[in-house]
Structure formats: structure tokens, C-alpha cells
């Protein structure tokens with residue numbers, strides 16, 4: 001009987017464990033995860049922070065589900081050692097676990113820049129349910145929050161705190177919000193909307209230090225501005241969890257390097273999700289973690305049976321009714337790239353389409369989500385749109401007509 005071991009109990013780990021059981025019902029599947037909770041849905045942490053749901057409502061499946069699926073679940077079980085020669089893992093509690101096939105799905109952690117005072121009480125980051133619980137406990141006692149980082153996660157967290165009734169200031173290093181997904185004009189449309197919701201946005205600002213002032217925190221920016229708040233949250237990027245695996249000889253770059261079968265450089269060791277780097281890319285999104293987990297599981301059971309070709313980058317943000325989608329190479333520019341724009345700030349609408357070699361390779365869609373699915377399909381299929389380029393924003397032009 002093959003023994004499959006999965007390390008990491010969130011989307012990638014649990015998806016793969018379930019798939020392995022389905023494909024090899026007679027096998028033994030054990031899942032070890034550091035956190036004390038079963039798989040919970042990280043996007044729901046915002047609803048919890050906003051005061052709309054309880055922590056348990058973020059659980060994707062109840063604890064009983066694992067046993068029903070034949071998955072041997074080990075919560076609060078951190079893996080600390082990895083020895084591929086003996087095919088064993090060492091747990092924090094001293095136990096040794098052996099495997100025939102191993103999936104590493106240990107995801108990522110928040111990256112905090114080296115800012116003085118980042119370790120003070122009242123300063124947080126948001127990755128786990130425990131982080132969210134800490135934020136909620138603090139938010140109950142204070143009225144103002146500073147969010148450092150105006151990316152996707154930072155803005156959603158800012159919105160959640162604002163929904164809770166806190167006054168929120170967002171500090172972004174880049175000259176505009178969502179630098180990875182939005183261009184400057186699109187960001188202006190979004191900023192107008194966020195200002196209307198009562199948030200203060202400071203762009204092109206560098207956080208220099210945080211100091212305690214009585215019960216408050218004082219955030220000093222390089223420009224000389226100072227912000228007083230009871231709660232400060234860093235949302236400044238994610239780093240893959242690689243150190244334990246690296247010490248066991250797994251090849252890493254920014255993440256664990258995997259090939260199209262989600263194999264690492266070591267025999268019988270696979271990786272998927274936020275810790276996996278495929279063709280230089282760490283996606284950091286749920287759709288990629290899901291896809292990679294499905295392929296990894298299939299290949300763990302039937303060697304090289306399922307080929308992964310990458311995931312279309314697509315990001316969706318919904319801030320108080322304003323829907324925003326970034327698809328593919330959404331901010332792509334260059335001599336060989338044609339950029340088409342539609343900007344209607346008053347209507348809260350903005351669209352940017354990047355075309356290369358006649359095909360749409362990326363798009364930003366703010367305010368009209370009906371166009372997202374057809375654009376996604378056009379990008380995935382590489383359809384030639386050059387002959388209708390001038391009509392792509394016409395009210396009466398049906399994007400779906402381009403998809404056969």
C-alpha cells in the first residue's frame with residue numbers, strides 16, 4: 001500500500017490529498033499541517049475582520065470530513081526536518097513520519113520589510129486565522145488603522161477594517177495602487193472610489209519607522225508625514241516557505257522549483273501552491289494552487305500522467321460594489337504591444353486591453369464584470385482580434401462572437 005504524505009493543510013494540500021485518495025482508494029494518505037485549524041478559506045478572513053462572520057465560518061470543510069474521505073489529518077503538526085535519503089520527516093513534537101510519495105504544500109508567509117518598530121504590539125500582518133484573530137482583538141479597542149501596502153490584499157484588508165468602523169489610511173510605496181495589476185489611469189478610478197468610501201490613500205510613500213506612543217503607534221514616513229493609529233498592518237508581499245525543504249536538498253529559487261509534472265529535483269517529492277515555482281512564476285492565487293494540486297496528485301499516483309501548463313493569472317477584487325479583474329499580462333507595455341483603453345471615471349468604469357501579435361494577452365476590467373469571462377476565454381485561446389480591434393469597446397460589439 002503506497003503511503004502518501006502531504007505537508008500543508010490549506011487549499012493546495014487538502015485538494016491534493018482528496019484527489020490522491022480518489023485516484024488510489026486503497027492507499028494511505030496522511031496530511032500534516034502546522035496550524036491548529038482544518039482548511040479554512042483565506043479570503044473569508046476579511047469577512048471575519050469586518051465583523052460579519054465567526055472564525056469557524058471560514059472553514060471550508062468540517063474536521064469530520066477528513067476522516068470520511070480517508071485522510072489522516074494531523075493538525076498543529078509542524079514539520080521541522082526532512083531527510084529524502086530515508087524518506088522521512090521530523091515533526092516538532094519529535095515524531096518521525098515516513099513517506100513513499102511526498103507533496104510539499106507549505107504555502108507562503110508574509111514578508112515584512114526591515115522597518116524599525118515592526119515587531120511592536122499592535123503591529124500585524126495577515127496570512128492566518130490566528131493573525132486575523134489578533135487583528136480583530138486589537139481592532140475592538142482602537143479607532144484608527146494604518147495599512148502599509150496598497151496591493152490587492154492590503155486594500156481588501158483596509159476595506160474590512162473600514163467596514164468595522166475604523167478610520168483607515170493606506171500607505172503605498174509605488175506611485176499608484178495595485179501596482180502589479182493596474183496601470184496609473186485605472187488606479188485613479190479605483191482611488192476615487194476608495195476615497196468616496198472614506199479611506200485615505202497615500203501613494204509614493206515609504207514607511208520609515210513605527211514607535212509606541214502610550215497606547216498608540218506613530219508611523220513615520222520618509223516624506224516627514226506622521227500617522228497616529230492604534231493598529232498597523234503590513235501587507236507587503238508573500239514569501240514561499242522553503243527553508244526546511246532547502247536544507248533537505250530540494251532545489252529552490254524564490255520558491256520550490258517544479259517541472260510540468262509538479263516534480264521537484266528529488267525523487268517522489270512534489271510541490272504545489274504558493275510554495276511552488278513553475279517556470280519562474282509563483283502565482284500566489286487560489287486557482288493556481290487548485291490546478292497545481294490536481295496535477296501533482298495525479299502524477300503522485302500515476303507517474304507523469306498529468307501535465308501542467310501554467311495558470312492564467314486572473315485576479316478579482318470587489319470593493320464595495322466596484323468589481324475589478326486583472327487578466328493575464330494586465331499591465332503589459334512595449335513596442336510590440338498595442339494598448340487599448342476605455343476610461344469613464346464618473347461611471348466607475350475603466351478597461352485596458354493589451355494586444356500582442358494580434359491576440360489579447362492581458363486585460364484590466366473595472367466596473368463591468370460581464371466582459372471578464374469572454375476576455376478570459378479570448379486570452380486563453382489566443383484568438384486573433386486585430387481585424388476588430390477598433391470595435392472592442394463598442395457597446396453593440398459582442399466579444400463572445402469572437403470565440404468559436
Ligand SMILES: Cc1cc2nc3c(=O)[nH]c(=O)nc-3n(C[C@H](O)[C@H](O)[C@H](O)COP(=O)(O)OP(=O)(O)OC[C@H]3O[C@@H](n4cnc5c(N)ncnc54)[C@H](O)[C@@H]3O)c2cc1C
Nearest residue numbers: 008010011012033034042079106107108273274284285286
Ligand atoms: C487574507 C487573504 C485573502 C486572500 N484572498 C485571495 C483571493 O481572493 N483569491 C485568491 O486567488 N487568492 C487569495 N489569497 C491567496 C491564497 O489564499 C493563497 O494563494 C492560497 O492560500 C495558497 O494555498 P497553499 O495551500 O499553497 O498555501 P497556504 O494557504 O499558505 O497554506 C500552507 C499551509 O501549510 C502549513 N505549513 C507551513 N509550513 C509548514 C510546516 N513546516 N509544517 C507543516 N505545515 C506547514 C500552513 O500552516 C498552512 O496551513 C488570499 C490570501 C490571504 C492571506
